[in-house]
Amino acid sequence: MSLIDRLLKDLFPDRETTTKTSPIKEVLVKEMIKRNQVFLDGYEAWKAAEMQMGVLAHLKEASEIKYSNPDAEVNFFHYRDVQSNGFYFHGEAPWTAEDYSYLIHHFIDVLKKEEYYLNNAKREVVEEEKQLKTVEHFYLKPKLKYRREVPYEQLYGNVEIEHRLVEDKTNLVKVMVNVYNDRNFKKAANFEELLPKFWLP
Numbered sequence: 001m002s003l004i005d006r007l008l009k010d011l012f013p014d015r016e017t018t019t020k021t022s023p024i025k026e027v028l029v030k031e032m033i034k035r036n037q038v039f040l041d042g043y044e045a046w047k048a049a050e051m052q053m054g055v056l057a058h059l060k061e062a063s064e065i066k067y068s069n070p071d072a073e074v075n076f077f078h079y080r081d082v083q084s085n086g087f088y089f090h091g092e093a094p095w096t097a098e099d100y101s102y103l104i105h106h107f108i109d110v111l112k113k114e115e116y117y118l119n120n121a122k123r124e125v126v127e128e129e130k131q132l133k134t135v136e137h138f139y140l141k142p143k144l145k146y147r148r149e150v151p152y153e154q155l156y157g158n159v160e161i162e163h164r165l166v167e168d169k170t171n172l173v174k175v176m177v178n179v180y181n182d183r184n185f186k187k188a189a190n191f192e193e194l195l196p197k198f199w200l201p
Helices: 003-011 037-048 052-068 097-113 191-198
Strands: 025-032 077-080 084-089 116-128 131-142 158-166 169-178
Touching (some): 037 097, 052 077, 097 116, 097 158, 097 169, 169 191
Antiparallel strands (some): 025 116, 084 169, 131 158, 158 169
């Protein structure tokens, strides 16, 4: 019971207190993400051993099932809106947080081939409800050469990739593409054409 709840109970003993306290959240780490050579070597070894094949095939299949039947109970979810398109899924066995970190790096490589650059990457670690929770954000934008004249080419839109972990396990991976609809930008490319490229090894 919070201090406010106790005071209210003392003042009004017959009144039920309704004040709710939010869980204590302590920020432990707030930093930019810079992939070191150990990570990059591990990623290359992961791909060389074709470790990406299983998770990519699994996500491709789940995506296709969800498209054909939006009510299907699969671990894959689409988001569609006028200004945003994307997908998300929860971490699941047999893949580890390391696998999902490498998978996200794979997604970033796919986007770089589509003329994007990594504009920003940051990590925040908090302790909440006696658990360590980590959120990583990766922001990608079309290369600067597309900003030379109006209307700007926006490709598929700006991309945000989010990786959420609880303790050392991946809880969620989300990819969201946000587009501009004003006269300063050309019409965005169709997200449905980008989606299948994520599943290519």
